[in-house]
Amino acid sequence: MAKHRIYTTSVASVYPHYVTKAEKKGRTKSEVDEIIRWLTGYNQENLEEVLDKKTDFETFFADAPQLNSSRALIKGVICGVRLEEIEEPTMREIRYLDKLIDELAKGKAMEKILRK
Template sequence: MTEHHIFTMPFARGYPMYVQKAERKNRTRVEVDQIICWLTGYDAAGLQRQIERQADFAAFFAEAPTMHPNCALITGVVCGVRVEDVKDPLMQKIRFLDKLIDELAKGKAMHKILRQ
């Protein structure tokens, strides 16, 4: 089975898309960064390092300090697929991030996005 092309895509290429999606709905880059850091355990400097070194999505998630234990509470549909049903662990992490950014863009309160 071949890997999905997003696994080898640089995270730095996807990151601006997350920010643009949020900003189109009057949300901020700071909120996007907060979501990414909450999900992955990166701090702001660690996130910036990954962006600067052009880490692909596979490396970005493999090197994440720790996935937040509440990421298991992320449910719903992204691109017609239920995120909780995604079998590939890496694809599921990517879909978790997609779902959180979707929730941000839809105006959901940050404490709800972060499952607090």
């Protein structure tokens, strides 16, 4: 079975959409970056490098310094699919990120988004 095309899509091509979605709801680029850093363990410099290199999503998550263990607390539905039912690990990580950005855009407090 062929991989979903999101795996080979660069994070840099989707990132502006994350930022736009957040900013339309009064949130900030720095909050988007904080969510990505929390989820993946990248620091800001590494995140900017990944974006500059146009790293694809599969590599982005495979090379993540330390995926946050609290990400398992992210529950709910994204794109009509329950997160807990996604079996493919990379797709689950991508959908975790999507869910966190959605929560940011919906006005949820950062402490709750970051599962503190």
